Amino acid sequence: MKVCLKCVLKCTLLLVVLVILVVIGYVLYVCVDYNRIEDNVKLSVNKASSEEAEKKIQTDEGKVPVGQELGITSYNIGFGAYSHDFSFFMDGGKYSRAIDKQHVLDNTEGAINTILYQNADFAFFQEVDTDSTRSYHVNQLEMIQDAFANFESVHAINYHSAYLFYPITEPHGKSNAGISTFSKYRIDSSLRRSFPVPTGFPDKYFDLDRCYSISRIPTNVDGKELVLFNVHMSAYTDDDSIRTNQVKMLVDDMKKEYEAGNYVVCGGDFNHDMIGNSDEVFGNKPGDYSWTTPFPEDLIPEGFTIGLKTLNDEQMKEIVATCRNTDKTYKRGENEVWIVDTFIVSDNVEIINYENIDADFKYSDHNPVKMKFKLLSE
Structure with a gap:
């Protein structure tokens, strides 16, 4: 032939x-x-699904009491993918999606239960997916809202993407990731602020939108609000100016609220080394990771305190890391780890207790953080 x-x-x-x-x-x-999410987007408040709880929230009981001990947590739940057997392709690991849908459901439920156990008044979550290829279209937000039926909440889309056909063998797909704030007290309003991000090709398609939300909660002192900042900063940019400008924008907004007489609590995933020497503290192997750039503490304005800085030397010796490297599966003591999650508060907020929770990275590549505090009267 x-x-x-x-x-x-x-x-x-x-x-x-x-x-x-x-x-x-x-x-x-x-x-x-591709389209950038607009800045200054007003967020809708999701009311408590418990009718009894919502009725109470709308009364004076829904105002935050000044002088009373309160609790808050923050947890990047890693879109439900990061069980111990998961590694992420962007960090040199294996998977671009969660291993399977059941892993997403199990990890999300485990993360929710970890936070419910803390019995806090406020809860921040980051990397919450609503309809993403990588998390098999599990609506994590709905799962959290169902579990926190007595809380009001707001959700801001942190970033979304077109269907990313990379890697070829298992495309990362389309993403819809957000940050969620939950409160036992009444949320009067909330706003999504867009961080500056890279605009050049191809960075803007791979290091996507980033944001923080500003939620206003009335106190029982007339004219004063508790203002909650839920943060998720850029992870993969190597542009130091982007990182600096993100911090400057955030602290400028925080400063305005403090100068207006309000109470400010900011928390979340800062994607910076929040103690500046995590490699030394945790014995990491040398590596060049964009999210471990030391946090520029000199940009924090007067009148604010990083929660970690309230710990004494003995407490710092026992400190738990909040983020693991995902270049390989997790085995305690064998992965590089850092502290990238914390809280920052204004001076009219007294930190009573601060702790990084040792969840052993069971449900996420992050460990949660918690803080007990009270709002000071003048």
């Missing part, structure tokens, strides 16, 4: 042209689909 060389060349050429057209079409799709 003779092979027609001309036919083979023609078919090969057609195939190459087809591949080129598909690639061009995909690039155009990603570019056209």
